[in-house]
Amino acid sequence: MSGPVIRIAGLGNRFGEHWVHHGLDLEVRRGEILGVVGGSGTGKSVLMRSIIGLQRPAAGQIEVFGQPLTGHELDGEAKGAGDIRSRWGVLFQGGALFSTLTVAENIAVPLREFYPGLPPALLDGIARFKVALTGLPPGAADKFPAELSGGMRKRAGLARALALDPELLFLDEPTAGLDPIGAAAFDHLTRELQATLGLTVFLITHDLDTLHAICDRVAVLADRRVIAVGTIPELMALDHPWIQEYFNGPRGRAAALGAVGAVAGGKPLLDKPVPGKA
Numbered sequence: 194m195s196g197p198v199i200r201i202a203g204l205g206n207r208f209g210e211h212w213v214h215h216g217l218d219l220e221v222r223r224g225e226i227l228g229v230v231g232g233s234g235t236g237k238s239v240l241m242r243s244i245i246g247l248q249r250p251a252a253g254q255i256e257v258f259g260q261p262l263t264g265h266e267l268d269g270e271a272k273g274a275g276d277i278r279s280r281w282g283v284l285f286q287g288g289a290l291f292s293t294l295t296v297a298e299n300i301a302v303p304l305r306e307f308y309p310g311l312p313p314a315l316l317d318g319i320a321r322f323k324v325a326l327t328g329l330p331p332g333a334a335d336k337f338p339a340e341l342s343g344g345m346r347k348r349a350g351l352a353r354a355l356a357l358d359p360e361l362l363f364l365d366e367p368t369a370g371l372d373p374i375g376a377a378a379f380d381h382l383t384r385e386l387q388a389t390l391g392l393t394v395f396l397i398t399h400d401l402d403t404l405h406a407i408c409d410r411v412a413v414l415a416d417r418r419v420i421a422v423g424t425i426p427e428l429m430a431l432d433h434p435w436i437q438e439y440f441n442g443p444r445g446r447a448a449a450l451g452a453v454g455a456v457a458g459g460k461p462l463l464d465k466p467v468p469g470k471a
Contacts, residue, residue, distance in 0.1 A: 231414030288350030
């Protein structure tokens with residue numbers, strides 16, 4: 194497929210009389226990790242929910258894999274809705290695992306939905322493979338979410354998001370609540386999986402270290418729309434006050450210094466060109 198994996202034009206979302214988004218445009222290129230940032234209340238999660246069909250926009254168009262998703266296509270019974278939804282995976286904040294199911298049973302949920310005829314032994318085998326793929330110990334497959342640490346729950350949620358071998362992965366604040374070592378390990382896992390599986394990743398985050406470590410481009414939400422999209426150096430060259438405060442503030446400068454230090458130490462954080470650019 195040529196062209197962007199996600200194309201959004203003139204998107205509007207509102208709750209009552211309050212517009213969260215108005216005239217929002219965004220394109221996500223195939224094979225990139227796109228970070229999405231913005232202040233509190235700018236609608237980062239609402240944007241993701243609009244793309245995956247959990248929030249019906251008030252205006253605008255959304256295309257995923259070239260297919261429009263803002264009309265009846267969002268209805269569960271619409272022709273092709275199941276097919277296209279099987280091509281993406283979602284990791285919600287906190288993992289959003291079913292508390293009464295084991296990790297393996299959680300991973301099997303989307304498999305049962307899209308492939309109801311799969312035998313139990315095959316479901317279990319696929320689930321255990323996804324557990325290993327996300328770096329969890331084999332025994333985690335038989336544990337309930339409450340028996341896992343926060344970092345392990347994140348990985349279990351990621352394993353479920355990868356259950357259907359998606360082309361597109363949505364991550365909503367995947368490192369929130371993790372300690373710096375755990376967050377860095379999750380960043381490394383994300384980049385490794387993206388490169389190995391050829392994923393396109395839509396990543397909502399507040400973590401400046403994550404942005405510097407793995408994102409090819411960053412989209413900034415403000416004023417009810419995407420005000421800028423680009424690499425971090427390109428964004429830092431803009432004079433918008435929120436962008437300057439975010440990327441050039443104390444934490445932003447510390448994250449940038451950490452990224453430079455990692456490269457100087459022989460560990461380049463972005464080891465491939467930005468998709469769509471020479």
